[in-house]
Amino acid sequence: MSTLYEQLADALAQRIHEGNLQPGERLPSVRQACAQAQVSPATVFQAYDLLETRGLIEARPRSGFYVRRTPQALRQPALPATARRESTPVAISELVFEVLSSTRDKEVVPLGSAFPSPTLFPLERLARDGARAMRQLAPLALTTELTTGNARLREAVRARCVRHGLRVSAQEPVITNGAMEALNLSLQAVTQPGDVVAVEAPTFYAALQALERLHLRAVEVPTDPQLGVDPDALAEVLQRHHVAACWLMPNFQNPLGALMPHARKQAVMRTLQQAGTPVVEDDVYGELHHGSERPLPLKAFDTEGQVLYCSSFSKCLAPGYRVGWALPGRHSHAVQKLKMMSSLATSVPSQLALAEYLEEGGYDRHLRQLRKTLADSLHQLRTAVLKHFPKGTRVSRPAGGYFLWVQLPDGVDTLALHRQALAQGISTAPGALFSADQRFRSALRLNGGHPHDARVLAAVKVLGRLAGKT
Amino acid sequence: MSTLYEQLADALAQRIHEGNLQPGERLPSVRQACAQAQVSPATVFQAYDLLETRGLIEARPRSGFYVRRTPQALRQPALPATARRESTPVAISELVFEVLSSTRDKEVVPLGSAFPSPTLFPLERLARDGARAMRQLAPLALTTELTTGNARLREAVRARCVRHGLRVSAQEPVITNGAMEALNLSLQAVTQPGDVVAVEAPTFYAALQALERLHLRAVEVPTDPQLGVDPDALAEVLQRHHVAACWLMPNFQNPLGALMPHARKQAVMRTLQQAGTPVVEDDVYGELHHGSERPLPLKAFDTEGQVLYCSSFSKCLAPGYRVGWALPGRHSHAVQKLKMMSSLATSVPSQLALAEYLEEGGYDRHLRQLRKTLADSLHQLRTAVLKHFPKGTRVSRPAGGYFLWVQLPDGVDTLALHRQALAQGISTAPGALFSADQRFRSALRLNGGHPHDARVLAAVKVLGRLAGKT
Structure with missing residues (x-):
């Protein structure tokens, strides 16, 4: 667990990042902060120190602490610029x-x-965990737990996603060769060659590569560097084009780092629901929030099973292990079929190392x-x-x-x-x-x-x- | 090493399988066999015993050993039946x-x-090898050795393929998520949606699935249960259709088990070379010969780099590890690009376990x-x-x-x-x-x-x- 002062600093940092505390605005006095947060003055001082170190606030002598102004x-x-009117190969x-x-x-x-x-990753422990799990594995599991993945890992993934606000059935997780494969399979599950796919602008190049590989066309939707994709622009694109699918990254978008606020996610989901458009959601950075709260995925607002949620352990825990997963909602059967057709299954030693690690504790x-x-x-x-x-x-x-x-x-x-x-x-x-x-x-x-x-x-x-x- | 009598039995079994020794034909007498193979009578007796156990020959009292006749x-x-005239989705x-x-x-x-x-596989040793290799791995290798795979494993694969009669450069091997991914990437590298692909009849269902996933059409070429695809029928298909690629399995074809004889491979390769047609070669069973010699892959006869050779360790050494490879000849760049686009890289712990195992010896x-x-x-x-x-x-x-x-x-x-x-x-x-x-x-x-x-x-x-x- 983080200490009290770190929690306080995180909460304030998040308010700054989200614009609730504006540049130049004065932070609560130490006394006010003590009262608000029910903590001691020492805790407030430590929290403010930490925020100063992180460059988010500055002390002004005899005046207090202020959110740093950002020069022009x-x-x-x-x-x-606004969305292009045409889709492009x-x-x-x-x-x-x-x-x-x-x-x-x-x-x-x-x-x-x-x-x-x-x-930055616990590679030694993962190697040990993997070896132990492999030695204890019943050999038959190597050929019976194929397409959807190792049962222990699927359950660990499911449990964690439920903690993050998702409704996930035991059968939904499909373990993949990294998020990259999950995203590719998900996109293929809901498109045919020649279809138009709406992506963010700028967007992660892997999305563009997936479109290219599957012979799809892109229509790019303006995306705010702080707030993510623009719901109005998205609605307009969905009206103007016959969009087969969207590919979105609402949490810490690559490359912008944008975090779509809660209300904006709801608005985007409403728009997509009205249009009935499937969404491939890339959430590989969702766990890497700098504030204290893990942001909800778009899928948390999905009541129709139209979000194909994708994530992985590659950026958070185990680079090189190539273990990710898809929660494909109502497209589960199609994604499972494609997984079987394109790579059959995901490496068992990697899956077991992660299952063992997650069960043992210490990930948080x-x-x-x-x-x-x-x-x-x-x-x-x-x-x-x-x-x-x-x-x-x-x-x-x-x-x-x-x-x-x-x-x-x-x-x-x-x-x-x-x-x-x-x-x-x-x-x-x-x-x-x-x-x-x-x-x-x-x-x-x-x-x-x-x-x-x-x-x-x-x-x-x-x-x-x-x-x-x- | 196998013992002398096993080697002798293997050699005779191969002659029987290849039809050089016909059903009902008498095997050499023990004296003749001793002279021919330069071994002792005891060795010949043991070899004949073994062949009898395997059901390939039978002893006839006071007459000698005969290749078993196969009843009707x-x-x-x-x-x-002959090839269909049309390609089919x-x-x-x-x-x-x-x-x-x-x-x-x-x-x-x-x-x-x-x-x-x-x-049937050395799973304990692989788990140990994998853990040791992971503990010794420089962490940076996890993110620098991406698309084409671990350098040690690529070299081990290259060396082994060279032993099997292939010319392979150090840069050619692409490590994949099993042979299945290698085959899929290879096929995609040489086709566009709507193209026609020639496959064996019957053919491995994964070939059909790959065609379906990539929106390709199949034309099926009659395939002899013993000798593999018919070169004349193949030539006819290549003339009649605009065939973008072939998918062949010349060694122990799945499902027939057919082994294409040396001369037939040469004939098939000549035909393909004249037509300039790329060939995806699936050789996952090549190592599982029952006779004493490892049959040459089709790629051994390829002088133009038009064979995209694919194999894996899944059937020979490490099921569930999902490690295979492609040797894509002159299509290497295209396959590497597709690998990067579709799954980025192959699981490092699995690759290292295999590299360590192969370097340590004992695979043969x-x-x-x-x-x-x-x-x-x-x-x-x-x-x-x-x-x-x-x-x-x-x-x-x-x-x-x-x-x-x-x-x-x-x-x-x-x-x-x-x-x-x-x-x-x-x-x-x-x-x-x-x-x-x-x-x-x-x-x-x-x-x-x-x-x-x-x-x-x-x-x-x-x-x-x-x-x-x-």
């Missing part, structure tokens, strides 16, 4: 392949990577530590970017996950920047990856999930210098 | 899903399963034992089927793998038989699974890869009785 240059990225994979291949080299500073540092403790580490390293990266990038740069301020979305001044070509930086041993994820028509040419995604050491700091300085030159 | 009823299944997955789901229950006798008994010893066990259990199953199934039943006589293809008298509906048998706790794989237009309605595939115990024998008797009634 430090503002959030702007909303993208997708051909992004060659570029994604080039960029991702470049991040594989261990010597390259992984600011372009999609994974947090693997040093690990997650609390991980969230803090990621919030801190992301904050430090943000501070460094704001300091070293050219004037006019706008940087997202995510309330979860570990990505920064950096909007450079117009005219900066981040694909060129990516290639220049790579020549100096630094990877980035250029904005061109995140849209079917390669908007966002002057934006880039940076990974704040690695310890903010001298190497990362030096890389940020190099990036800033390169960005200033172009 | 025990003959090989007949060749299927595929809609087999619902039936496959129903049948495979039924085999999952541990209480059901798994004659319909596609896996040999998992008790394990395989020798496994081959013998499977040859014996398959032979016993065959004997039981011949004894208990109705008159007019024809049964394949495979020289490798562990499947029997059983052709019941015309009029027996094996799908109905499957459902009746299932009600009595016995699964089968009805012939309808193995063709897009559900030919082979009176055939079924039985799994001889489980110890031929009383339970299996009782199941065969029940099946025979049910088959006789319909």
Whole structure:
């Protein structure tokens, strides 16, 4: 469990992130805070100290604590242009392949990577757990527990999702080869080649790749860097196009980090329900909230079984194990069939290691530590970017996950920047990856999930210098 | 290493399987055999004993040893009808899903399963190896060795394939989530929705499922139960249709068990080369030869890089680990891209367990034992089927793998038989699974890869009785 002062700090940080406490606004006095939160003055002081360290508030001598004002240059990225009127075919994979291949080299500073540092995970314990579970496994389970996955792991996943506000039956979870497979199978389950799929703008490149692979067309919906997809724009798109499915990431969207507020999720779900449109929901960052509460998935508001929820352990617990899951609602049969047809089953040793780990306990403790580490390293990266990038740069301020979305001044070509930086041993994820028509040419995604050491700091300085030159 | 007498027996068994020694033909006398093989009389006696046990030869008092004559009823299944003139869309997955789901229950006798008994594999050692390798792994490898797979395993796979007569570069192997994913990615790499794909008749249902999932059309090529696909029929199909790709299984074809002879592979490869048609080659049973020599894959005859070779460890070493590979020849880039797009990477703990196992040694010893066990259990199953199934039943006589293809008298509906048998706790794989237009309605595939115990024998008797009634 986190301590009292950490809980208090988290609650206040969330209010700041959600805009309930505005920049420049004064925080409650220590006395007021003691009364409100029913804690001691020492606890309030510690909480305020922590928030100051995290760069969220500042002390003004003899006046109290204030939410830090963000200078003009430090503002959030702007909303993208309105939705395009046409859907577009997708051909992004060659570029994604080039960029991702470049991040594989261990010597390259992984600011372009999609994974947090693997040093943050309990790999030793997972290896031990996996070996123990494999030794105790009845061999027959290797061939009888095929398509939907190991029974223990399915139950552990179900129980956890129920805690997160979802109604999940024992039969619903389909264990997959990472969230990537879950997302791909889910999308295929509700589309045919040539169909139109609504995605966020910018959107995670894997969504675009999935569309490309399945011969689908994209229509991009404007997405607010703080609040997620725009419900009105989504409604308009659903009216104008025959949309076969949506692909959304309401919690800590990749690349923006946007967290869709509760009410907005309800509005989006209402719209989708009226249209009867299936939704593939990617929730892989849902567990990585920096505030104290785990945000609800969109599926929590789904009464019709039209959300195909997908997540994984790859970003939270076990990178490289390639274990994810789908909760496909009323499309369960179709997803199970596709799983059987495309990869038959998911690796049993990996599944067992995770089942054993989850049953043994300690996952929540690990997650609390991980969230803090990621919030801190992301904050430090943000501070460094704001300091070293050219004037006019706008940087997202995510309330979860570990990505920064950096909007450079117009005219900066981040694909060129990516290639220049790579020549100096630094990877980035250029904005061109995140849209079917390669908007966002002057934006880039940076990974704040690695310890903010001298190497990362030096890389940020190099990036800033390169960005200033172009 | 197998003993001398086992080697001699294997060599003779292979000659029998290949038809070089005909039913009714006399084997060399013990003196002749001693001279030919440069071994002692005791070794020849032991070898002949073993062949007699396996049911391949019989002793005739005061005359010598003879290849067993196969009575009329025990003959090989007949060749299927000539190729259909039209390609057909595929809609087999619902039936496959129903049948495979039924085999999952541990209480059901798994004659319909596609896996040999998992008790035949070194699971304890793999679990230990995997845990050791994971503890020694540098965490960064979890996120840098992504799409193509673990470097140690890729090298081990490459080295082994080179031993099997393939030219493989260090960059070619792509580690996949079982052969199933390798096959799916390979097929997708060389086709577009609507394309025509040539498959064997009968063919492995996963090939049909892959076609269905990718919206492809099937054209079925007659396939000899002993010799594999007919090169002339294949050439005709390639002339008549615009075939985007072939999917072939030249070694111990599933379900027939056919082993395409060397010269036939050359002929098939020549035909495909002239047409420039890419071939997806499924070689998952290549290691499970009952004779002494590992048959060459089709890819060994490929000079143009047009074979996309696929295999796995699931049937030979590590069921449930879901580790396979593709050697996609000149389609390597396309397959790597698709792997990244559809599942990103393969489970690292599974890959490491296999890498560690293969480097440590002992795989060949394990395989020798496994081959013998499977040859014996398959032979016993065959004997039981011949004894208990109705008159007019024809049964394949495979020289490798562990499947029997059983052709019941015309009029027996094996799908109905499957459902009746299932009600009595016995699964089968009805012939309808193995063709897009559900030919082979009176055939079924039985799994001889489980110890031929009383339970299996009782199941065969029940099946025979049910088959006789319909």
